[in-house]
Amino acid sequence: MLTVEQPNHTTAEYNHTVEHEIARLAAGYFNTPVQVVKKQKLNSNARIHAARVWLQTPQGKELRCIAKYLSEDYFFDPQQQTKAITFANEILSYRFLMNIRNRFAAWPLLYHYNQRILLIEDLGANDPQIPDNLWQEVADVFVNLHTATHQQHAQYQALLSTNDQHNCQHLKTVQQHAFTQARDLLSEYIEVLDHQNYHTFIQLTQQVLHDLNQPGHFHAFIHDDLVDGRQSILRDGKIYLLDFEHGKFGHALMDIATLLIGKMERHLDSNVMIYNHLQAPLTLPEQYRQRWQHNMQLAIDDQHWDQHLASCLIFQAFTTLYSRKMQAEKIFTHSLAQMLGQVLTRLLQCLQGNSAYPQLQAILGNLVGKIVV
Known part of the structure; x- marks a missing residue:
């Protein structure tokens, strides 16, 4: 097979090319020539960089945007670019959101993009004061996103290229693989500590996965990553x-x-894996439910609500337990058993009063009691 060797590029050439392309794409959106006068780095991601960019027109007018762009290792190589799946998926997400902006606009406007640079609106800094109704605002923004996109799946599908279809399937496969791997990890503990419930545990977790894949009225476009403050901004309340x-x-x-379960993430200073969540109140689901029913003009009974919510909570907890970062790093602040105990304890807190999967809740509660020191 014939391969074309990619030429080597210096860091200076990379930075120059990035700024040149940002200026070219921005000029297309703002309809005037611009040059980059300043960049402020916003993240530490090794694969996808984010920066606040100050631009200037020939008349001296200052403009701003947020640029996301591939790292030096990926930027010049088309084959490597295809591996930046989440970057391509973010571009697809913004393209779709542009089509429904008249329905839902609580996100930064898409300015321009190509396969290695994405330019979006700079929404500025967070409000200095946190409102008393913060979590209602969080519930509302998700209700508005979900109800605005509930019947828009065909419109989303129409945007998908062959590569987009592959990326979407890959992301779904990764999540479901993480779920099944976490189930297998937990089943090893259960086989030893609670052997009589081993087969019941396997069957019930399969039911969770089945229920999750039958969203019904809850089928909508989701953000699927609001697990810390970096994924949102508070502006004008x-x-x-x-x-x-x-x-x-x-x-x-x-x-x-x-939001409720959180995720595993690497602590930048100590390079260890920690479990983190936003301390979202356990009343958040009911706040969401009331507003969702109002917007959808649809009432859902307690049994079905509990089943839908529980399947999502359990799925998120399991995928958190077996995240790819967690498996890749294998560096933890506590033992693996203690880490499992932290996540499962949070899951059981979130499931308090939920009538769905009572056997599974009991099995997990029993397991936590035996592995948490």
């Missing part, structure tokens, strides 16, 4: 969503589950 790298059509309540 309203929540705006950022970073749609994992945006997709799926079960709407996954956005509530990610």
